[in-house]
Amino acid sequence: MAGEPQADCLFCKIIAKEVPATVVRETETTVAFRDINPQAPTHVLVIPKAHYPDAASLAAAEPLIAADILREAGEVAAGEEIDGSGYRVVFNTGAGAGQTVFHAHAHVLGGRGLNWPPG
Secondary structure (H helix, E strand, O other), X not given: OOEOOOOOOHHHHHHOOOOOOOXXXXXXXXXXXXXXXXXXXXXXXXXXXXEOOOHHHHHHHOHHHHHHHHHHHHHHHHHOOOOOOOEEEEOOOOHHHOOOOOOOOEEEEXXXXXXXXXX
């Protein structure tokens, strides 16, 4: 069922505290934790506690939780004291775009120059 924890989902296991993670923030609807393979000095994932496979399905079903993720991304960036160079929020959708865990999540990246276009 959409929104329900999935037994085979790594991020659902992190939410349930069955798998360890370095949590930097947690709210009623989100968890933010450090990426285990960081691509920048700051690389934090912000995930909803509800399971949806990607950002689009989350936004369609739970727009307020999708907004919570964006708000928390800003809070993570502020808490990380990223220098004046700014930060990037990325949602990968689908394997071809680099999504490897099919639980909606935002990457908060900062602390170095982030060139355009990405990738």
